[in-house]
Amino acid sequence: MIRPxxxxxxxAAASILFASALSAGAAPSMLVDANxxxxxxxxxxxxxxxxASLTKLMTxxxxxxxxxxxxxxxxxxxxxxxxxxxxxxxxxxxxxGTVLTLDAALKIIMVKSANDVATAIAESLGGSQxxxxxxxxxxxxxxxxxxSNFVNPHGLHDDRQYTTAHDLAVLALALRAQFPQYASYxxxxxxGSGKDVIENHNTLIGRFTGADGMKTGYTCPAGxxxxxxxxxxxxxxxxxxxxxxxxxxxxxxxxxxxxxGFSLPPAQGPKLWEVKAAAAEEAAPPVxxxxxxxxxxxxxxxxxxxxxxxxxxxxxxxxTGGELPTPRVTPILIGNATGPASPFMPEVERPAMIGNxxxxxxxxxxxPPVEASAKAPSDGVTQ
Numbered sequence: 001m002i003r004p005x006x007x008x009x010x011x012a013a014a015s016i017l018f019a020s021a022l023s024a025g026a027a028p029s030m031l032v033d034a035n036x037x038x039x040x041x042x043x044x045x046x047x048x049x050x051x052a053s054l055t056k057l058m059t060x061x062x063x064x065x066x067x068x069x070x071x072x073x074x075x076x077x078x079x080x081x082x083x084x085x086x087x088x089x090x091x092x093x094x095x096x097g098t099v100l101t102l103d104a105a106l107k108i109i110m111v112k113s114a115n116d117v118a119t120a121i122a123e124s125l126g127g128s129q130x131x132x133x134x135x136x137x138x139x140x141x142x143x144x145x146x147x148s149n150f151v152n153p154h155g156l157h158d159d160r161q162y163t164t165a166h167d168l169a170v171l172a173l174a175l176r177a178q179f180p181q182y183a184s185y186x187x188x189x190x191x192g193s194g195k196d197v198i199e200n201h202n203t204l205i206g207r208f209t210g211a212d213g214m215k216t217g218y219t220c221p222a223g224x225x226x227x228x229x230x231x232x233x234x235x236x237x238x239x240x241x242x243x244x245x246x247x248x249x250x251x252x253x254x255x256x257x258x259x260x261g262f263s264l265p266p267a268q269g270p271k272l273w274e275v276k277a278a279a280a281e282e283a284a285p286p287v288x289x290x291x292x293x294x295x296x297x298x299x300x301x302x303x304x305x306x307x308x309x310x311x312x313x314x315x316x317x318x319x320t321g322g323e324l325p326t327p328r329v330t331p332i333l334i335g336n337a338t339g340p341a342s343p344f345m346p347e348v349e350r351p352a353m354i355g356n357x358x359x360x361x362x363x364x365x366x367x368p369p370v371e372a373s374a375k376a377p378s379d380g381v382t383q
Contacts, residue, residue, distance in 0.1 A: 027223070027243035028165040031257040034176055034229065034236035038267040039275055041257060045165040046147060046277030048286040049242045052217030053090075053113045054163070054225050055155030057171055058136050059121060060106055064179045065139060066125050066342065067102075074103040075339030078124040079348070080116060087115040088156060092193075094334070097348075101339070104332045109154075110215060111191045112198045118154035127344035129153060144273055145170050147282065157219050162286045165240040169272055172214055172227050172238050186213025186229070189327035199327055203251045203312065204228050206327070207320045208258065212236075216250075220294035221286075224250040230258045237261035245293055246302050252316040259318040 028049060031041035066072050080098040092114045094100075100108075100117070102125075108117045119129060126132030129152055136150040145167035151160050176183065189205060191198040204211040210230040217225040224244040230237055239257040244250035292298065307313050314321055 027241060027245075027253070029242070029253060029257060030165040030169045030238075030240045031261050032169050032173060032238045032272050033261060033267060034173055034238050035234075036266060037173065037271045037273065039270050039272055040237075040261050040264060040267060042165070042275070044281070045169075045240075045275075046281035047284055048147060048162045048164055049225075050157060050161065050219060050222035050286055050288070051155055051163045051168070051242075052157075052219040052222035052225050053155040054168060054215055054217040054227055054242075055150065055153065055161065056109045056113060056118055056217075057168070057175065057215050057227065058140065058150060059109060059118055059132075059153040060182075060185065061171060061175055061179075062132065062135050062139055063102060063106060063121060063125060064175075064182055068179075071344075072102060072125065072342050073339035074101065074106075075337060076102045076124075077337035077339070077341050077345070078102050078105040078117070078120050079345070080120045081123055081346075084116045084119040084123065087119050087154065090114055091116040099335060099337050100332075101337045104334075106185055107188060107191060107330060107332055110185050111188050111200050113201065113216070115154040115156055119152075122153035124345050125342045127346055131344065140167070140171075143170055143174050147277065155217055155219070155222075157221050159286075164277075165242055166272070166275065166277070168227055168240045168242070169238055172229065172240070173272060175214070176229065176236070176238075183213065186215065187211075188330050190329045192329040192331045197327075197329055201247075202226070202228065203247060203314075204230070204254060204258075204319070206324045207251070207314070208255050208318060210262075211258075220290040221288045223289035223293050226250045226254050228254040228258060230262075232262050235262060235266070243287065243289055245289075245298065246305065248305065248312045248314055251312075251319060252314055255314075255316040255318040259316075 028044040028047050030039065030045045032039055067074060078100045080094045080096055082096040085096050090113050092108060092112060094116065105117050105121050108114050109121065122129045122132035126135055132153055133150050140148045140150065145163070148163040148167045149160060151158050187205060189200055201216040208230060210232040211228065212231055213229045214227045223242065224247055225242040228239045237258045239254045241250050241254045244253060305313055
């Protein structure tokens with residue numbers, strides 16, 4: 001249920017209602033007027049949650065900061081390492097040694113949500129995933145994301161990696177306010193890679209009037225997550241929905257939140273940076289959705305919710321159903337990295353030699369997650 005003063009009521013009564021709200025299936029959310037920073041709606045916004053591929057918003061933020069600080073340009077190289085090739089899906093599957101521009105790599109992680117490319121960005125700009133994660137946490141602290149911790153750049157599950165709806169709203173607002181020149185990265189309808197067309201997983205684009213970004217995420221522990229923005233008549237709304245049980249339900253909730261925001265007059269407060277967590281929320285561990293979304297029963301329910309053509313069915317009156325027009329395709333190319341390499345970029349990995357003969361690099365091992373099947377998507381798949 002959408003409550004315009006939900007944040008104030010939740011904050012006042014969190015110690016009483018917190019556990020019961022979660023057990024009843026309430027998914028954290030937040031709605032913010034991006035023009036004023038006013039919080040228009042909030043539900044369990046300080047509950048820790050696994051971010052899944054929403055993590056890549058912070059990966060992009062760190063990359064934009066590296067460009068801003070003169071370390072790299074959008075034409076700088078991002079090199080796929082042997083370690084990157086070993087990441088589980090979603091992935092592009094480029095062989096080790098492939099070089100992309102930072103521009104192409106950022107487009108790929110926003111649309112395809114490719115974990116191998118996210119790892120390559122981290123290694124190419126930070127020297128290693130660990131060093132890049134340290135930069136992610138430093139930026140999060142600087143932005144005021146007070147209840148987040150990052151250990152990887154892609155969002156594949158790790159118990160130590162968590163955030164909140166509030167902190168994701170802070171990040172999304174910072175991306176729009178500080179880097180408006182990069183807004184197009186979050187609204188790409190589809191990418192063209194050779195003969196393949198990769199469509200954006202954000203179902204609000206093309207279905208919600210004014211939708212202009214930003215990012216989706218999914219793992220079994222996180223559920224279905226979405227940060228969505230929309231602009232109408234000069235007003236921009238940001239909605240964060242995490243822990244939904246399907247692609248359709250996260251889209252429905254985000255659309256309803258955004259529409260409600262546009263229906264309200266401009267508000268002056270409370271501001272996003274002024275609201276604080278209740279003690280019960282700060283103390284609660286991240287919620288794990290695995291037993292809710294990654295069971296055979298849950299998969300069956302999602303299949304049965306599709307229409308006769310296997311398409312998503314939306315309940316929100318603010319979303320357009322049916323087929324969409326052919327998406328506009330943004331091409332991506334390998335190579336053409338003419339910009340300076342990051343000062344932290346590792347040396348090229350070179351195979352060992354026996355005499356003058358290189359020892360072939362071994363094929364990376366990969367064991368699919370337990371959930372990987374047609375009935376239950378793997379933890380690495382972003383939808």
